[in-house]
Amino acid sequence: MLIKRVKEEALEKAPPGKIHVSKTSHGVQYYLRNQSTEKSGNYIRKSEKSIIKKYLQKFYDEKILKLVTAESESLKKLLAKSENSITKIQKVYSECPEEVKKLILPVDVSDEDYAQNWLNKPYNGKPIQDYLPFFETKRKERVRSKSELNIANRLADNGIPYKYECPLQLSNGITIYPDFTVLNVKRRKVLYWEHRGMMDDKEYAKKSVQRIKILMKENIFIGENLIITEETSMNPLGTNEIDAVIKRFLL
Incomplete structure (x- = not known):
């Protein structure tokens, strides 16, 4: 899946740590957490837009990658189930004697x-x-x-x-x-x-x-x-x- 590959490549180049977005009465504030156990993190000044942008993109990419990966796994399971059903349908015709095959019109064949x-x-x-x-x-x-x-x-x-x-x-x-x-x-x-x-x-x-x-x-x-x-x-x-x-x- 193209989106999955693109986001994986982007995250490989992303900076370490995670951004925490805090909504306050004064607006949005950004904090950089280098450890998952950190409760607050280091405050990022709004003037540091390039840093904020990189970490927000990383935050977004991680969310998208998680969703796309889950969707990809679901599609794989659905495809496997569909292929199994198609094989069963084709097998009905395949198992017929040759003389019988000549006299029926199958919906699908192998x-x-x-x-x-x-x-x-x-x-x-x-x-x-x-x-x-x-x-x-x-x-x-x-x-x-x-x-x-x-x-x-x-x-x-x-x-x-x-x-x-x-x-x-x-x-x-x-x-x-x-x-x-x-x-x-x-x-x-x-x-x-x-x-x-x-x-x-x-x-x-x-x-x-x-x-x-x-x-x-x-x-x-x-x-x-x-x-x-x-x-x-x-x-x-x-x-x-x-x-x-x-x-x-x-x-």
Whole structure:
């Protein structure tokens, strides 16, 4: 909690001792107590405004910190109770047989069930003909390039649900096939991952730019729900780059 951290830092820098405020018929008087056992303390002249201000701020910060700390603890308990209730609700669906799951509409599901339901939705990808070169992923899928193989395998290694060349119908009725349709399970958000593997080919690069423009018309934007990776013949896509993208957008 930001307020708690700010007040803790302020109190670390605050002067020692505590201020005592006494209300009299002549107005307010201030006393500095260096020991908690002191009954009165040392009188602070009103002309010493900077000292009075520091100690009054410390007095205020201590009160606020106490209240915020108590509120934070209450929120933690409430959150734990809420998470426990959500888990119980999700468990009702998780414990059902697979055949039963297909016939009911749950109010909430666990991340695991959500991901599995997403993966279970069938699709017809763009086929790779037998006479064309291909690479086989850990999931026994055919992909078109070594970099796509690496992307697919790193997604699988990190437990990221994905679909290779899953069809995406555009608003104009045309169907395209993004390289990877991926799911951020925690956020329950679908993203598209396009790998542009021949950016030193002018015609290929031109088509890649056109592709981005098409996706933007569908409200698919780089950095939001679109991931772009690129390479050239001299600068291949590294596994460390793939891992960085996965960490940034999908974990």
